[in-house]
Amino acid sequence: MVAIHVNRYKCGYCGACVGVCPTGALELIETWIEADENCTGCGICAKVCPVGAIEVKK
Amino acid sequence: MKDQYDVVVVGAGPGGSIAAKTAAQKGLDVLLIEKRQEIGDPVRCAEGVKKISLRRHIEPDHRWICADVKGSRIFSPNGTKVEMSEAISGGEVGYVLERKVFDRALAYEAAMAGADVMVKTRATGLIIEDGFVRGVNVMHLGDESTIRSKIVIGADGVESKVGRWAGIDTSLHPSDIETCAQFLVTGVDIDQDYCDFYLGNKIAPSGYIWVFPKGKNQANVGIGILGSKSGKHRAITLLSDFIKEQMPDARIIEMVVGGVPVKGTIERTIANGLMLVGDAARQSDPITGGGIINSMDAGKIAGEVAAKAIAAGDVSTKALNDYEKRWRATIGREIDSSLMVKNTFVKFTDEDLNSLAYSLKNVNFTSMRLMDLLYALFKANKKLLWDLRDLFKDVVKNEIDFNYRS
Numbered sequence: 001m002v003a004i005h006v007n008r009y010k011c012g013y014c015g016a017c018v019g020v021c022p023t024g025a026l027e028l029i030e031t032w033i034e035a036d037e038n039c040t041g042c043g044i045c046a047k048v049c050p051v052g053a054i055e056v057k058k
Numbered sequence: 059m060k061d062q063y064d065v066v067v068v069g070a071g072p073g074g075s076i077a078a079k080t081a082a083q084k085g086l087d088v089l090l091i092e093k094r095q096e097i098g099d100p101v102r103c104a105e106g107v108k109k110i111s112l113r114r115h116i117e118p119d120h121r122w123i124c125a126d127v128k129g130s131r132i133f134s135p136n137g138t139k140v141e142m143s144e145a146i147s148g149g150e151v152g153y154v155l156e157r158k159v160f161d162r163a164l165a166y167e168a169a170m171a172g173a174d175v176m177v178k179t180r181a182t183g184l185i186i187e188d189g190f191v192r193g194v195n196v197m198h199l200g201d202e203s204t205i206r207s208k209i210v211i212g213a214d215g216v217e218s219k220v221g222r223w224a225g226i227d228t229s230l231h232p233s234d235i236e237t238c239a240q241f242l243v244t245g246v247d248i249d250q251d252y253c254d255f256y257l258g259n260k261i262a263p264s265g266y267i268w269v270f271p272k273g274k275n276q277a278n279v280g281i282g283i284l285g286s287k288s289g290k291h292r293a294i295t296l297l298s299d300f301i302k303e304q305m306p307d308a309r310i311i312e313m314v315v316g317g318v319p320v321k322g323t324i325e326r327t328i329a330n331g332l333m334l335v336g337d338a339a340r341q342s343d344p345i346t347g348g349g350i351i352n353s354m355d356a357g358k359i360a361g362e363v364a365a366k367a368i369a370a371g372d373v374s375t376k377a378l379n380d381y382e383k384r385w386r387a388t389i390g391r392e393i394d395s396s397l398m399v400k401n402t403f404v405k406f407t408d409e410d411l412n413s414l415a416y417s418l419k420n421v422n423f424t425s426m427r428l429m430d431l432l433y434a435l436f437k438a439n440k441k442l443l444w445d446l447r448d449l450f451k452d453v454v455k456n457e458i459d460f461n462y463r464s
Contacts (some may be wrong), residue, residue: 014102015217016237016317019230020285028217029180030094048285050237050293050315 003041003057006033010053017045017054059203060174063089065364066194066207067173068181068220070097073336073353074213075164076115080361081211082171086368089205090165090173091196093180098161102216102316103350104240104280105155106253106270111351112153115358116167122160125271127152128251134415135258135408142423142431143252152253154270154278155350184210184223184332190373191224191331209364209373210332213357216317218338224329228340232285233404234321236265236347239293240280242312246305248277256300257411263287264404267300279305282318282347284404320344322397323390328378333360341389345396345403346428352389359384395449399432402445414439 002025006017015028025038026045033054046054067078070092078090105124112118128151129143144151169175178199185193185206193206212220216235221228250271257266264284269277281297294315301308319340327339335341336353343352363381367373406414417438423430433450436443 012313012315013100014238014315014317015215016235016285016315018217018219019228019317019319020232020235022229024219024222024229026217027219030178044232047289048232048235048237048317050239050288050317052292052294 002035002037002039004035004039004043004045005055005057006035007053007055008032010051012051012053014050016048016050020044020048059176059198060089061203061205063087063174063205063207064368065089065209065211066091066205067211067213068194069093069213069215069336069338070165070168070175070177071161071213071215071336071353072164072350073338073357074211075161075168076354076357077211077213077335077361077364078168078173078175079164079171080358081364082168082173084361084365086365088168088173089207090168090175091179091181091194092165092175092177095178096158097165097177098158101157101314102238103157103314104268104270104278104347105157105272106152106348107155107350108152109150111355115354116164118153119163122156122163123153124156124273124276125154125250127154127253127271130253130255132255132257132415134411135260136412138412138415138419140415140418140421140423140431154253154272181214181220184220186224189330191329208331208368209378211335211357211360211364212332212338213335213353214338216319216337218334220332221327221334221338224332226324226326226329226334228324228334228338230285230317230319230321230340232288234319234340235285236282236318236320237285237288237293238280238282238314238316238318238347239297240278240314240316241297241301241308241310242272242276242314243279243301243305243308244274244276244311245307245309246275246277248275259408261300262296263291267297276311278314279308280314284320285317318342318347318349320347320397320400322400323386323393326382327385328375328382330375330378331373333363333378333381335360341385341393343393343396344400352393355389356385395429398446398449399428402443410442414442
């Protein structure tokens with residue numbers, strides 16, 4: 001279960017979220033972010049995103 | 059497409075291209091892969107470098123130099139200015155680059171040295187056999203394939219996965235990353251001779267705003283804030299506020315975002331058959347955020363060590379430890395010092411920053427070295443900067459002559 005939502009219209013595909021992901025669940029693929037089932041919804045990526053493109057799903 | 063190389067370099071930024079070029083010059087069979095279809099784009103960088111360090115790797119070329127700067131000015135929250143300039147002593151300072159052109163020039167040099175280059179080629183995993191990295195799985199234009207190599211060099215940036223795949227924990231805590239945004243602005247009256255830095259916990263919590271000239275009436279105006287301070291305020295909104303207030307006439311012609319590792323040196327940057335370089339190895343400077351030169355220095359060492367290890371037929375961590383030792387003895391030492399400064403800096407209130415700037419009111423810097431600035435600050439503010447005393451132990455002992463006059 002992927003617990004985050006990345007707003008592609010906001011995302012600047014910089015990869016900061018990938019660098020802080022503690023479980024390695026995120027990947028920057030060219031111009032978008034993909035999350036896999038290792039995502040725990042910890043929200044660290046959402047916190048550091050420079051543009052606020054990531055939301056943790058409730 | 060060949061499926062076997064001596065070395066595969068993942069990521070064609072400055073670190074990856076220099077590593078590929080160096081290894082190819084040493085006679086190795088090298089492949090440099092870049093996941094994007096363009097090299098050098100999108101930019102995630104403020105683009106400032108020191109001239110003297112750049113020359114170690116490439117001759118300056120006007121095609122990728124936007125501005126030639128003579129000094130830096132730091133502004134405390136109440137506007138107190140500290141100026142560092144080498145213009146007086148006739149020295150040379152820095153360039154502001156056009157990374158899109160610069161990165162491609164470096165990839166060109168790697169190719170001219172004999173390296174194969176593949177763009178739109180993403181590493182999707184490592185081939186690991188008997189505890190050794192033996193190549194990469196890649197996707198090129200949607201097709202998956204396997205490329206075997208004796209050594210993999212991971213230069214895959216802040217979003218690096220190569221290290222993690224090999225069991226090296228490169229993950230960053232929120233306080234280990236500066237989250238950044240930058241606008242290329244035009245239509246502003248910018249002093250093209252200086253790089254400016256604005257400090258203050260309101261405008262840039264545990265970070266700063268920079269204004270780097272980009273030629274004519276243009277500038278990179280950017281912000282970095284510590285990840286742990288991000289959330290309620292975002293880099294992008296704080297930067298927009300600053301521009302609205304300080305540069306109401308600015309026209310924004312490009313937007314850049316990025317994350318800069320400010321963790322300091324990590325425990326390990328090698329595995330059997332693997333070396334990490336640049337942001338992937340968290341080699342950016344924790345206080346300046348600068349990473350271009352460190353990446354290039356590390357890339358060069360990695361290329362040299364790869365050649366030696368392959369010639370000796372040993373690519374184990376024992377052989378690659380030479381890379382670890384060499385980068386830690388050079389850029390690693392600077393990173394450690396900068397980390398100490400960062401850990402002190404992030405605790406300062408605006409009042410601290412103002413009084414620090416004020417204490418340098420009558421100091422004329424003729425050097426651009428951060429250490430010179432810090433030592434002058436330390437001498438005038440021993441109580442506030444007591445945590446930094448270890449930095450200056452050697453300085454005092456060896457009576458190193460500092461390039462400033464008070």
